[in-house]
Amino acid sequence: MSLRIVVCVKYVPDATGDRKFADDLTVDREDVDGLLSELDEYAVEQALQIAEEADDAEVTVLTVGPEDARDALRKALSMGADKAVHVDDEDIHGSDVMATSLVLAKAIEKVGYDLVISGMASTDGTMGVLPAILAERLGVPQVTLLSEVKVEGGTVTGRRDGDTASEQLEASLPAVVSVTDQSGEARYPSFKGIMAAKKKPVEELELDDLDIDADEVGLAGSWTAVDSADERPARTAGTIVKDEGEGGKQLAEYLASQKFI
Numbered sequence: 001m002s003l004r005i006v007v008c009v010k011y012v013p014d015a016t017g018d019r020k021f022a023d024d025l026t027v028d029r030e031d032v033d034g035l036l037s038e039l040d041e042y043a044v045e046q047a048l049q050i051a052e053e054a055d056d057a058e059v060t061v062l063t064v065g066p067e068d069a070r071d072a073l074r075k076a077l078s079m080g081a082d083k084a085v086h087v088d089d090e091d092i093h094g095s096d097v098m099a100t101s102l103v104l105a106k107a108i109e110k111v112g113y114d115l116v117i118s119g120m121a122s123t124d125g126t127m128g129v130l131p132a133i134l135a136e137r138l139g140v141p142q143v144t145l146l147s148e149v150k151v152e153g154g155t156v157t158g159r160r161d162g163d164t165a166s167e168q169l170e171a172s173l174p175a176v177v178s179v180t181d182q183s184g185e186a187r188y189p190s191f192k193g194i195m196a197a198k199k200k201p202v203e204e205l206e207l208d209d210l211d212i213d214a215d216e217v218g219l220a221g222s223w224t225a226v227d228s229a230d231e232r233p234a235r236t237a238g239t240i241v242k243d244e245g246e247g248g249k250q251l252a253e254y255l256a257s258q259k260f261i
């Protein structure tokens with residue numbers, strides 16, 4: 001039977017651009033360029049490698065995000081994923097990690113899965129908790145922060161590198177894993193891959209398709225909310241110490257006054 005791999009990929013605002021809050025204090029995702037979160041490229045890469053090793057496997061990439069999030073799916077498809085699922089519904093706007101994980105869990109159950117792979121963290125929210133919450137919602141084991149991952153038979157194994165030790169972990173499928181940026185360089189889409197991606201199926205789902213009520217997601221269904229946000233003050237010119245014989249002393253006094261030394 002085919003090994004069904006679902007990869008969670010997030011469309012994130014480009015970190016090199018200006019990022020702002022919208023009037024309702026959610027992240028402004030309308031007026032900024034976005035892209036497939038770089039950390040999720042590692043998840044796509046590991047899924048493709050596992051699929052290449054398996055006799056028969058199918059890789060589905062899944063995102064919860066606005067219309068433009070299709071770009072993230074196209075990139076993953078051009079890397080080699082087989083098909084994509086896009087959950088887009090205006091009621092999702094403002095969903096925190098609890099609400100987002102609910103939508104992802106329901107979509108994963110609908111698609112069907114043996115293995116879910118995610119990145120270690122998104123490059124915008126950077127909570128790094130979604131895979132664990134997802135596993136809990138799905139009621140399956142989680143093996144997170146792997147820098148090496150393999151699937152053999154009905155088992156996923158992997159290595160988690162810590163500061164003082166490396167752990168070898170395993171879980172029976174179905175399971176959720178997350179992979180780190182040490183798991184292996186993600187491949188670049190080839191020209192052939194980019195052309196092939198245009199013909200691959202992208203399924204569009206809304207909340208109704210997942211039996212989720214509008215009040216379970218969005219700002220209403222979230223456990224957290226941003227109360228206030230202030231723009232970071234513009235950089236000031238800083239303090240310049242001119243060395244006219246006393247420069248070292250003045251520098252030390254400045255560092256001491258700022259409690260750096």
Ligand SMILES: Cc1cc2nc3c(=O)[nH]c(=O)nc-3n(C[C@H](O)[C@H](O)[C@H](O)COP(=O)(O)OP(=O)(O)OC[C@H]3O[C@@H](n4cnc5c(N)ncnc54)[C@H](O)[C@@H]3O)c2cc1C
Binds near residue numbers: 008027127
């Ligand atoms: C349109 C939109 C509006 C949002 N509004 C808010 C808001 O107002 N307040 C708020 O707190 N949050 C909001 N979110 C949700 C938030 O951006 C995160 O998706 C969610 O909180 C998870 O947190 P994280 O990204 O830090 O997850 P992490 O735990 O850092 O992510 C780990 C991994 O989970 C997967 N993942 C995370 N998010 C997604 C996703 N959306 N689709 C597919 N895979 C994913 C990726 O593989 C990622 O590498 C919004 C999201 C979207 C798409």
